[in-house]
Amino acid sequence: MSSLPLENRVAVVTGGAGGIGGAISRLLAEDGATVAILGLPVDRDRTEKLRIHLNGSASKLHFYEGDVGVFDNCRRIVAGIVEQHGRIDYLVNNAGITRDHTVRKMTIEEWEAVLQVNLSGPFFMTKAVLETMIAQDFGRIVNISSVVGESGNFGQANYAAAKAGLIGLTKTVALEVAKNHITVNAVAPGFIDTEMTKAMPSAAIEAAISQTPKRRLGQPEEVAHLVRFLVDDRSGYITGAVYNVNGGWYM
Numbered sequence: 001m002s003s004l005p006l007e008n009r010v011a012v013v014t015g016g017a018g019g020i021g022g023a024i025s026r027l028l029a030e031d032g033a034t035v036a037i038l039g040l041p042v043d044r045d046r047t048e049k050l051r052i053h054l055n056g057s058a059s060k061l062h063f064y065e066g067d068v069g070v071f072d073n074c075r076r077i078v079a080g081i082v083e084q085h086g087r088i089d090y091l092v093n094n095a096g097i098t099r100d101h102t103v104r105k106m107t108i109e110e111w112e113a114v115l116q117v118n119l120s121g122p123f124f125m126t127k128a129v130l131e132t133m134i135a136q137d138f139g140r141i142v143n144i145s146s147v148v149g150e151s152g153n154f155g156q157a158n159y160a161a162a163k164a165g166l167i168g169l170t171k172t173v174a175l176e177v178a179k180n181h182i183t184v185n186a187v188a189p190g191f192i193d194t195e196m197t198k199a200m201p202s203a204a205i206e207a208a209i210s211q212t213p214k215r216r217l218g219q220p221e222e223v224a225h226l227v228r229f230l231v232d233d234r235s236g237y238i239t240g241a242v243y244n245v246n247g248g249w250y251m
Helices: 020-028 040-052 055-060 069-083 108-136 157-180 202-210 220-231
Strands: 012-015 034-039 061-065 092-093 139-144 184-187 243-246
Touching: 012 020, 012 055, 012 069, 012 108, 020 034, 020 040, 020 092, 020 220, 034 069, 034 220, 040 061, 055 061, 061 069, 069 108, 069 139, 092 108, 092 220, 108 139, 108 157, 108 184, 139 157, 139 220, 184 220, 220 243
Parallel strands: 012 034, 012 092, 034 061, 092 139, 139 184, 184 243
Antiparallel strands: none
16 A cells, blocks of 8 residues: 555646756655646657656656647646546646746737736636536645746746736635635745746846845745645645745745
């Protein structure tokens, strides 16, 4: 008999093959959950690399290809996961993109692309899984927002607006499904040591570190541990909350 705490639970992690998403997928799988990683074609190879580091838990990872910005994709993939694994207990809306420019220089296409993936995507995925979670009378939804959704950030009007909107979505869905034993919470990371952050100009990274009381970038695992706490069976009285993981950059 397995003693793993998340045995028989099924998690869906969008953008779950690298960075913060990869750390979340790895931790959930190591604790026994079956993890469905939803990503783009490039994420298939990333998922395979993630399996290498999981050793005995490698069989817990399953890759599903699809763009979360298209509702029909979300609905199709969720139906496939339920058919294959029988249930969905956790949804972690982590997938996100950036298209940074000041408002004056930002194109309409850049605005719409970020809103589609970073805000419509979590809405589409939430809508796709809710009926299954309601039928189970159990579910955990964790939305990965961002510190800039609370503080704003120069050159990121699209990203900040999407991440702020995700907080509003979190609180609203939490109200709507609390009676069904489904919790909905948000995690707002600060500057985390990921490929997205490394793509920033070095001066911007140095400035972020200098403005952070902890004087360092966060690690993906530090976000993952909070997500793991929020999906736990014992976290059922926590809903509609926003948790900051930003080293004190914004309080």
